[in-house]
Amino acid sequence: MPYGKVDKAIEDIRNGKFIIVVDSEDRENEGDLVMASELVTPDAVNFMAKEARGLICVSLSSERALDLDLAPMERRNTSLHKTAFTVSVDAVQNTTTGTSAYDRFQTIRTLIASDSVAEDLGRPGHVFPIVGKEGGVLRRSGHTEASMDLARMAGLQPSGTICEIMAEDGTMARFSELQTFSEKHDLVMITIEDLIRYRRSKENLVKRIETVAMPTGMGEFRLHLYEDLYADDSHLALTIGDIQAEESVLVRIHSECLTGDVFGSMRCDCGDQLNEAMKKIADVGTGIIVYLRQEGRGIGLAHKIKAYKLQEDGLDTVEANVKLGFPPDLRDYGVGAQIIYDLGARKLIVMTNNPMKLVGLEGHGLEIVDRKSINIGANECNRGYLETKKTKLGHLIE
Structure with missing residues (x-):
């Protein structure tokens, strides 16, 4: 099976270019602009805001989110695809309102800078970090993990800046519209399934x-x-x-x-x-x-027994997990x-x-x-x- 398209996508990511990543028709059925976070520029942020028009997010590892004290946006994550948003942020230094392309660029740079600390970020803000699963698309077939995998395979920090591509009428752009967008802006377009096949040909979970x-x-x-x-x-x-x-x-x-x-x-x-x-x-x-x-929807045996005790005290199974500091389903x-x-x-x-x-x-x-x-x-x-x-x-x- 040829993997030239994925190789080209990795090369473009390495060179600071955008690519488009599309997921399954049965999942979100959407395409995201993806760029390696460490190569993002104010112009790139402006392009996302003007041309893609979706939410601008930054994929991060769980370790990085912990280092920056980025708490989950919602402890009880009931979103269909369990997208692990943290609280939104703005960089504290060198920004004004936080919403301009330059300000969001500064925030992205702060999120991935090795010397950044939690106090360098204001909460809430205008950039939305998302925590990716360890193991990438082989573990979870999402845009978050795809962006991290692509950056890592390009030899860069495992963090991507991503933005959903929307149609001119405000609805989500679907496959044919994404193809048109790709051709208009001369961007490589791959699917998450392409990336899974590529990784599975080289590695396993x-x-x-x-x-x-x-x-x-x-x-x-x-x-x-x-x-x-x-x-x-x-x-x-x-x-x-x-x-x-x-x-x-x-x-x-x-x-x-x-x-x-x-x-x-x-x-x-x-x-x-x-x-x-x-x-x-x-x-x-x-x-x-x-x-x-x-065990215990991913929280482990000991925590499950503690959740049982909370249920005896009146909480339901979801409330008990959240009370213990976990999502309802890990x-x-x-x-x-x-x-x-x-x-x-x-x-x-x-x-x-x-x-x-x-x-x-x-x-x-x-x-x-x-x-x-x-x-x-x-x-x-x-x-x-x-x-x-x-x-x-x-x-x-x-």
Whole structure:
């Protein structure tokens, strides 16, 4: 597969030029202007404001955001794509109102300067930092991560300045309009899927370590152990049957839940969902269950138990996570997508009630051909929990 277009995009980023990055039609279906933050100029900011007309944002690593004390804009992030905005900022020095192209250039420069400290930034302001996921587009298929990956691969600081491209009538520019914009301004245009393929041809998030037989009461599965190359952790996958790329495969991505999966806790429906998925896959005779180490929607076992205590004191599952200082859902599914791809599946029938899982699988060379609900009846202990997942987390519980 040729990757000349991505190579050209990286070269242009290295040379301080804009490129256009487009995401999936099923995701945001938008294009962003992208430039490496360390090469941004006042003229570049002015071009974004005049020609693209969207929000001007700066992608940063979580470590950089922590160094600058950039708190999340909203502790309870309910945006569809979990875009990790921090509080907006202005540079304190060498700016006036903060809104001019020069002022925003100064703010961008302050955000990435190695000697900047938290006190160099006023809050709120006119530039919007966004925290990217470690692992980039292989972890989350978003413009934030794409801009960081492109800057890093260009040998620059892993930070991009990005701006959504809008049509003249104020709506989001879609693919044909983005092509016209690209031709008008002579800008390379790539998709996030192009970048994922490019990175996956050179690197991975996971590595398969071992495969063993896994006989269960539901069927003869194979158990696959994967090492997470970006985190000191491991993940598992259960398969049954012969996985073929050209065939639609029943898939469940399941996040670890010790209390539900092992002890049969009635506080949640996790264990029941896992068992139901295993039964359905065994009945069909072909399928995959990816078991990710994302206990407590990503907050870990200890914090999950603390969240349980807060729930006993009257908070719901979302409020408890936020009270502990976490977003409602910290999970990501890029690792799961890579595991599924490694196992040979390309066309997926996904068993889930959570639409975020579908978003997380996009752009990884996987086609979602259908979604199947996996509904477990409520009991007296988890009725409120399931209602919260439906109303606050958008789960499609019937």
